[in-house]
Amino acid sequence: xxxxxxxxxxxxxxxxxxxxxxxxxxxxxxxxxxxxxxxxxxxxxxxxxxxxxxxxxxxxxxxxxxxxxxxxxxxxxxxxxxxxxxxxxxxxxxxxxxxxxxxxxxxxxxxxxxxxxxxxxxxxxxxxxxxxxxxxxxxxxxxxxxxxxxxxxxxxxxxxxxxxxxxxxxxxxxxxxxxxxxxxxxxxxxxxxxxxxxxxxxxxxxxxxxxxxxxxxxxxxxxxxxxxxxxxxxxxxxxxxxxxxxxxxxxxxxxxxxxxxxxxxxxxxxxxxxxxxxxxxxxxxxxxxxxxxxxxxxxxxxxxxxxxxxxxxxxxxxxxxxxxxxxxxxxxxxxxxxxxxxxxxxxxx
Numbered sequence: 601x602x603x604x605x606x607x608x609x610x611x612x613x614x615x616x617x618x619x620x621x622x623x624x625x626x627x628x629x630x631x632x633x634x635x636x637x638x639x640x641x642x643x644x645x646x647x648x649x650x651x652x653x654x655x656x657x658x659x660x661x662x663x664x665x666x667x668x669x670x671x672x673x674x675x676x677x678x679x680x681x682x683x684x685x686x687x688x689x690x691x692x693x694x695x696x697x698x699x700x701x702x703x704x705x706x707x708x709x710x711x712x713x714x715x716x717x718x719x720x721x722x723x724x725x726x727x728x729x730x731x732x733x734x735x736x737x738x739x740x741x742x743x744x745x746x747x748x749x750x751x752x753x754x755x756x757x758x759x760x761x762x763x764x765x766x767x768x769x770x771x772x773x774x775x776x777x778x779x780x781x782x783x784x785x786x787x788x789x790x791x792x793x794x795x796x797x798x799x800x801x802x803x804x805x806x807x808x809x810x811x812x813x814x815x816x817x818x819x820x821x822x823x824x825x826x827x828x829x830x831x832x833x834x835x836x837x838x839x840x841x842x843x844x845x846x847x848x849x850x851x852x853x854x855x856x857x858x859x860x861x862x863x864x865x866x867x868x869x870x871x872x873x874x875x876x877x878x879x880x881x882x883x884x885x886x887x888x889x890x891x892x893x894x895x896x897x898x899x900x901x902x903x904x905x906x907x908x909x910x911x912x913x914x915x916x917x918x919x920x921x922x923x924x925x926x927x928x929x930x931x932x933x934x935x936x937x938x939x940x941x942x943x944x945x946x947x948x949x
Contacts (some may be wrong), residue, residue, distance in 0.1 A: 770796060
């Protein structure tokens with residue numbers, strides 16, 4: 601079988617995708633699979649690389665060009681006896697767009713489907729869904745670019761009327777802490793909203809709270825498994841892009857030092873959110889935990905990072921599943937889901 605690794609992408613998280621792919625290529629079971637690289641440049645060009653028989657020596661080799669690979673159309677990736685592993689983070693990859701293409705091409709792929717990808721990527725839609733099933737969240741205000749341009753005063757009044765400083769401002773469709781800022785007053789709120797609009801047409805303003813950050817990894821299709829929680833132990837004010845990927849100033853504690861009942865409640869909420877979003881394959885659920893053990897679900901990541909210091913694979917390693925075995929299980933889950941969907945289609949016809 602051939603595994604087609606789809607990575608890069610037209611997103612601010614492009615380089616994180618490359619880093620995740622580089623890490624995964626060190627863990628594939630090359631005796632059982634051919635591995636095909638398909639790189640999507642920041643400009644959206646699809647470049648087919650060589651078949652990979654072993655891990656590349658450096659990450660730089662993954663930035664393919666017309667000189668080092670073959671420029672193709674997206675539909676050209678269709679091959680028999682293959683599965684796509686979309687190691688794409690952020691818009692144009694993790695948001696249901698690529699998943700929709702793969703559904704049209706009738707190709708098996710790893711990870712969430714169109715609905716779960718689209719809703720999980722959009723922080724505002726996630727909040728609406730979680731609100732309906734009673735999973736606690738921090739107070740928030742959603743902001744559209746049109747209203748912001750026409751009546752910014754209305755947005756200020758809404759934020760300051762229902763939230764208190766500090767507030768955290770995030771693009772609705774972005775991950776890896778890209779475009780996120782903390783606001784302590786109206787001036788910094790205005791600047792943060794304007795920066796967030798560089799990445800998306802919609803923005804969410806959340807109530808800042810004193811809390812620890814814990815995360816749960818989820819794995820499965822119909823049979824859903826969860827891990828014990830891991831904690832992001834911060835040495836900076838908040839876990840921003842630089843903390844995650846450049847200076848690695850945030851350390852991870854696995855498992856988190858929290859009461860057993862908090863572990864269980866977080867796992868219950870994570871499974872409930874996963875099923876409500878129609879999750880499949882994998883996800884990582886991020887929570888805030890206050891000093892009196894209140895839990896708030898912050899985000900659901902349908903394609904979490906796979907870098908050497910990413911929480912998702914480390915959480916499963918703590919549960920006894922090694923990095924390479926985890927990738928293998930995700931591939932099998934993708935194949936299984938594709939067969940089930942094909943069977944449903946045949947039954948319906």
